[in-house]
Amino acid sequence: MSASGGTPGGNGRAVGGGGLLVVGEVVTDVVVRHTSAPLHGTDTPARITTLPGGAGANVACWAARSGCRDVRLLARAGADSAAWHRAALRRAGVRPLLGVDEDAPTGTVVALVDPSSERTFLTDSGAVLRLSPGEWSPSLLDGAARLHVSGYLLFAPTSRATAALALRDARRRGVPVSVDPASAGFLAGAGAPAFLDLVEGVDLLLPNADEARELTGLPDPSDAAAKLSRHAGRVAVTLGDRGVLLAAGGTVTARVPAAPVGAPVDSTGAGDAFTGGFLAALIAGADDVSAAAAGCRAGAEAVALVGGRPV
Numbered sequence: 001m002s003a004s005g006g007t008p009g010g011n012g013r014a015v016g017g018g019g020l021l022v023v024g025e026v027v028t029d030v031v032v033r034h035t036s037a038p039l040h041g042t043d044t045p046a047r048i049t050t051l052p053g054g055a056g057a058n059v060a061c062w063a064a065r066s067g068c069r070d071v072r073l074l075a076r077a078g079a080d081s082a083a084w085h086r087a088a089l090r091r092a093g094v095r096p097l098l099g100v101d102e103d104a105p106t107g108t109v110v111a112l113v114d115p116s117s118e119r120t121f122l123t124d125s126g127a128v129l130r131l132s133p134g135e136w137s138p139s140l141l142d143g144a145a146r147l148h149v150s151g152y153l154l155f156a157p158t159s160r161a162t163a164a165l166a167l168r169d170a171r172r173r174g175v176p177v178s179v180d181p182a183s184a185g186f187l188a189g190a191g192a193p194a195f196l197d198l199v200e201g202v203d204l205l206l207p208n209a210d211e212a213r214e215l216t217g218l219p220d221p222s223d224a225a226a227k228l229s230r231h232a233g234r235v236a237v238t239l240g241d242r243g244v245l246l247a248a249g250g251t252v253t254a255r256v257p258a259a260p261v262g263a264p265v266d267s268t269g270a271g272d273a274f275t276g277g278f279l280a281a282l283i284a285g286a287d288d289v290s291a292a293a294a295g296c297r298a299g300a301e302a303v304a305l306v307g308g309r310p311v
């Protein structure tokens with residue numbers, strides 16, 4: 001394994017609100033847009049696009065697009081495509097801190113996007129969950145105003161240990177932490193109690209409605225948001241075209257409407273776009289409601305694009 005991209009230098013917070021450090025993943029997205037249900041045992045016409053993706057990487061790119069001037073991503077990629085992913089991140093304004101795995105390929109996600117723009121994922125984690133504690137250093141937090149951790153890392157022992165180190169060191173430095181639970185399907189397998197124990201006390205939890213239900217067992221997103229806000233300082237539950245719920249201290253504090261969307265193309269990465277826009281606005285000094293509105297605008301932009309990244 002080797003790392004590329006360099007460690008941020010300097011001490012303290014960066015000028016202009018500070019930077020964002022994302023500990024997450026890069027994956028290769030294969031986006032399959034089909035106009036009819038896949039036919040078993042034969043061909044189904046589709047438009048297929050291969051793009052750089054990954055929840056953590058998408059969040060980082062949308063934060064940079066939303067005005068955050070110092071965005072870094074710690075992740076692990078296979079030697080097969082690390083250079084391609086590194087170049088894509090740099091073009092998006094993100095500083096890549098990629099460990100290169102010689103033994104496992106870069107993670108791959110096949111996103112099946114139906115005519116309503118809703119997506120179903122088939123996931124091969126590859127190198128993602130092999131991000132190791134040896135790739136973490138507390139110095140990565142130098143200049144960071146916030147740390148964001150992708151919940152995907154919490155679903156395997158090696159990457160979970162790395163994420164736990166990042167969470168511990170951020171708390172010690174007083175750096176606010178946000179976590180995206182990442183996947184209702186993975187949460188169902190891992191169990192909500194184990195996940196909530198890992199993220200207890202984080203500054204900000206960012207589930208979608210399905211993830212909030214999985215974490216709480218409550219069908220109503222408002223009730224789920226309120227309950228989750230007893231585990232985290234603040235909670236933002238995204239509801240797709242119904243906007244976002246904000247909660248703190250066991251109470252829903254605001255409902256922020258979704259931004260207008262033209263013709264939806266692909267919902268892949270819309271939640272990541274919301275998170276990136278939300279965090280960039282918080283770093284710039286916005287209050288929660290204004291930051292959530294900024295996140296909703298980024299999410300609306302993402303739905304009009306193929307894949308999970310800004311163009």
